[in-house]
Amino acid sequence: MAQPRVTPKAQxxxxxxxxxxxxxDTKLYEELxxxxxxxxxxMKTLSEFSAPVNASTQQLPxxxxxxxxxxxxxxxxxxxxxxxxxxxxxNHAQISTMLKDMTQTLQQAKASPALVQQMxxxxxxxxxxxxxxxxxxxxxxxxxxxxQSVNKxxxxxxxxxxxxxxxxxxxxxxxxxxxKPDQGKASEMLKQLEATKNTSMDQDLxxxxxxQFGFS
Amino acid sequence: MPADPNMxxxxxxxxxxxxxxxxxxxxxxxxxxxxxxxxxxxxxxKLKADTYGFVVSDWNMPVMMGIDMLRAIRADEKLKxxxxxxxxAEAQKENLMEAVQAGVSNYVVKPFxxxxxxxxxxxxxx
Numbered sequence: 001m002a003q004p005r006v007t008p009k010a011q012x013x014x015x016x017x018x019x020x021x022x023x024x025d026t027k028l029y030e031e032l033x034x035x036x037x038x039x040x041x042x043m044k045t046l047s048e049f050s051a052p053v054n055a056s057t058q059q060l061p062x063x064x065x066x067x068x069x070x071x072x073x074x075x076x077x078x079x080x081x082x083x084x085x086x087x088x089x090x091n092h093a094q095i096s097t098m099l100k101d102m103t104q105t106l107q108q109a110k111a112s113p114a115l116v117q118q119m120x121x122x123x124x125x126x127x128x129x130x131x132x133x134x135x136x137x138x139x140x141x142x143x144x145x146x147x148q149s150v151n152k153x154x155x156x157x158x159x160x161x162x163x164x165x166x167x168x169x170x171x172x173x174x175x176x177x178x179x180k181p182d183q184g185k186a187s188e189m190l191k192q193l194e195a196t197k198n199t200s201m202d203q204d205l206x207x208x209x210x211x212q213f214g215f216s
Numbered sequence: 217m218p219a220d221p222n223m224x225x226x227x228x229x230x231x232x233x234x235x236x237x238x239x240x241x242x243x244x245x246x247x248x249x250x251x252x253x254x255x256x257x258x259x260x261x262k263l264k265a266d267t268y269g270f271v272v273s274d275w276n277m278p279v280m281m282g283i284d285m286l287r288a289i290r291a292d293e294k295l296k297x298x299x300x301x302x303x304x305a306e307a308q309k310e311n312l313m314e315a316v317q318a319g320v321s322n323y324v325v326k327p328f329x330x331x332x333x334x335x336x337x338x339x340x341x342x
Contacts, residue, residue: 079232085240086240
């Protein structure tokens with residue numbers, strides 16, 4: 001049986017239909033290509049930050065060290081002042097006892113009332129100084145508040161360091177156009193970072209990560 | 217009942233300087249039987265091992281916080297009646313309410329004066 005004849009016009013219409021079917025695929029493909037190029041450009045731009053991020057990351061342990069040093073030094077200084085205050089308080093306690101004994105002796109010896117009064121005045125002055133010494137002691141509680149603030153700052157720096165190192169690990173292989181083994185290594189290091197998230201960052205781990213990605 | 221000057225007092229704080237300050241104040245107030253602990257856990261161990269008449273504690277401490285130690289004290293049959301004074305930088309209303317609900321005897325906010333501490337102790341033991 002002979003095939004029905006297709007007129008040239010009808011053939012043209014069929015060809016146009018075929019092209020319309022292809023157009024969405026082509027369009028989709030082009031859009032995907034643009035998206036891929038956009039992502040690629042963005043990743044390259046982000047990876048350019050890895051050097052400054054690394055510089056900051058390397059300084060963070062120093063900042064933490066300075067803060068902890070500050071806490072230790074203020075604690076030491078505070079204890080030194082307390083030692084002196086306590087020594088003076090002990091001396092005052094002894095002087096106060098001696099004054100009481102001397103006043104009693106003078107009264108028994110029927111000494112001049114003026115002299116007895118002077119002893120009483122000395123006792124009062126000692127008492128006033130004892131109050132001042134106690135005020136000095138309580139004022140030294142500033143060190144505790146400093147220590148609490150330092151602890152909070154150190155915790156914040158630790159979290160920032162974690163996050164910055166994660167960025168270095170994520171973008172390191174991309175910047176160097178790493179092969180799959182390096183990307184596997186990056187993944188392993190991200191796991192290690194995650195494991196130290198809620199504890200203080202191990203300095204050796206931080207140094208190793210930075211070294212792996214070419215930062216000395 | 218006024219405070220017994222011979223009662224054993226436990227001072228709990230992770231900062232050595234704060235423990236020294238509180239002990240100094242308590243000595244000036246006439247209390248000489250003083251012991252220390254660095255955190256809530258150590259404090260509970262000492263409280264269970266001996267007889268104490270009073271506890272002065274910080275809030276923020278490693279290992280066991282002061283508020284958790286307070287709850288443990290109030291839950292223990294032997295310890296539950298021991299007066300506890302919180303001395304802390306936590307000055308938020310929520311913290312104060314939490315301490316009251318946990319059974320604190322009184323509350324001093326850092327920084328404090330010796331007079332404030334004496335006043336709070338007098339109120340606990342009046």
